[in-house]
Amino acid sequence: MANLKxxxxxxxxVKNTQQITKAMKMxxxxxxxxxxxxxxxxxxxxxxxxxxxxxxxxxxDAEAHPLLQARxxxxxxxxxxxxxxxxxxxxxxxxxxxxxxxxxxxxxxxEAIDLMIIGRKGKEYLKNRVGENIVKVHENLxxxxxxxxxxxLGQEVVAKYxxxxxxxxxxxxxxxxSAISQDVTVDQLLPIVPKEVEEGVxxxxxIYEPGRGEVxxxxxxxxxxxxxxxxxxxSVASEHGARxxxxxxxxxxxxxxxxxxxxxxxxxxxxxxxxxxxEIISGAESxx
Numbered sequence: 121m122a123n124l125k126x127x128x129x130x131x132x133x134v135k136n137t138q139q140i141t142k143a144m145k146m147x148x149x150x151x152x153x154x155x156x157x158x159x160x161x162x163x164x165x166x167x168x169x170x171x172x173x174x175x176x177x178x179x180x181d182a183e184a185h186p187l188l189q190a191r192x193x194x195x196x197x198x199x200x201x202x203x204x205x206x207x208x209x210x211x212x213x214x215x216x217x218x219x220x221x222x223x224x225x226x227x228x229x230x231e232a233i234d235l236m237i238i239g240r241k242g243k244e245y246l247k248n249r250v251g252e253n254i255v256k257v258h259e260n261l262x263x264x265x266x267x268x269x270x271x272x273l274g275q276e277v278v279a280k281y282x283x284x285x286x287x288x289x290x291x292x293x294x295x296x297x298s299a300i301s302q303d304v305t306v307d308q309l310l311p312i313v314p315k316e317v318e319e320g321v322x323x324x325x326x327i328y329e330p331g332r333g334e335v336x337x338x339x340x341x342x343x344x345x346x347x348x349x350x351x352x353x354x355s356v357a358s359e360h361g362a363r364x365x366x367x368x369x370x371x372x373x374x375x376x377x378x379x380x381x382x383x384x385x386x387x388x389x390x391x392x393x394x395x396x397x398x399e400i401i402s403g404a405e406s407x408x
Contacts, residue, residue, distance in 0.1 A: 124392065127385040131378060138374035144207065145367035148360045152299060155357035158265070159296050159350075166350040173343045176336075177314035179325055184332065186282045187340040190311045194287035196230045197255075197280065198222060199273075199309070199348070201293035201355040202242030204259055209369075211294060211302065211362035212241040218304045219292050223250050230288070238262070238273075238352070262359070265352050267345075274345030281310045293351040294358035300365050302358035307351075309344055 177188055200219045202212045219242070223233045234255040237243050243257045261269055280286050289310040294302040328335045 124385065124388055127381055127388060131381045131385065134374050134377050134381065138371055138378070141367045141370040141374065145364050145371060148364035148367060152357065152360035152364055155353065155360050156296065159353045159357045162350050162353050166346050169339075169343050169346055171315075173312050173340065174315040176326065176339075177312045178316075180332075180336075185336040185340055187278065187310055187344070188312055188336075191284065191287040193230050195232045195234065195285065196226070196288040196290065197234050197236060197277070197286040198290045198292060199277065199351075200235055200237045200239075200242050200246075201262075201291070201351055202237065202239030202245075203355075203359045204240045204262060206241060207366060208359055208363035209366040211359055212239070212245065214302075215292060215294050215304050216242050216245040218306065220246060220249055222290070222292065222306065223253055234286070236277075238355075262352065262356050265349075265356055267349050270349030270352055271345045274341065274348045277309065277348070278341045278344050286310075291347065291351050293355045294362075296354045296357040296361065299361040302362060305354075307347065309347060312340065312343070 180188060183189070198219055200215065202215055206212065219235065223235070226233055233253055235246065235250065235253045236256045236258070237246065237254060238258045238261055240257075240259045243254065243259075246254060258273070277289050281289055288308065291305075291307045291309050293305055295305040297303055
């Protein structure tokens with residue numbers, strides 16, 4: 121049995137760890153509220169522009185704009201969104217595994233699949249698994265999300281698709297549901313998927329002002345930027361929710377461990393006292 125000093129030292133160490141996990145939980149809870157508000161505010165516009173573009177793609181010929189053109193199964197790009205820090209449960213692992221499965225399951229579908237990773241943890245997980253597929257890594261972007269950052273990423277993706285470097289672009293991220301629930305989501309960014317039209321239903325044509333070319337040139341790249349921005353917001357909110365849940369579980373586990381160690385300490389202390397009493401009684405008996 122461990123001596124009293126070792127047990128007491130371990131109790132102190134667990135208590136210090138518990139203080140850290142409680143502090144991290146409080147910080148994540150505060151950040152989660154702001155991140156959740158940002159996600160809720162961004163979703164309506166992102167969903168509506170996606171709906172409009174999907175409807176527009178059903179009405180337009182693929183030749184109307186490069187972002188509407190489906191070019192078959194050539195080279196694909198996967199944009200993976202993870203975090204730069206850990207201690208958030210399965211948040212990073214789940215989405216990274218989804219990207220790994222996507223690459224391996226689609227090897228026959230595409231000639232090649234490249235990975236653009238946002239977040240250090242995604243790179244660390246995948247570098248020894250599908251490291252040859254990683255073409256770019258962006259770190260330290262998720263600390264402060266802004267539309268300008270998402271716009272730059274979106275423009276980079278649009279440029280690579282427009283110059284036919286890639287024939288498809290996918291976005292993989294954790295969609296925020298609640299503080300304890302995040303859904304791994306795979307969205308096709310490019311080409312824009314046309315809305316399904318039921319057979320026999322007449323599809324009305326749009327009238328463009330000032331003109332079809334000008335409208336498509338502005339609206340289609342903007343759609344990609346908005347979807348990247350929403351993905352970043354969803355990922356950040358999911359990260360804070362996952363970290364808050366993980367730190368709450370860690371704090372509860374620390375409390376249980378402290379209880380067990382305290383019981384062990386009391387038993388060891390009682391055993392030591394009993395042993396000392398027996399020695400005193402034995403000594404007294406030997407003197408008689």
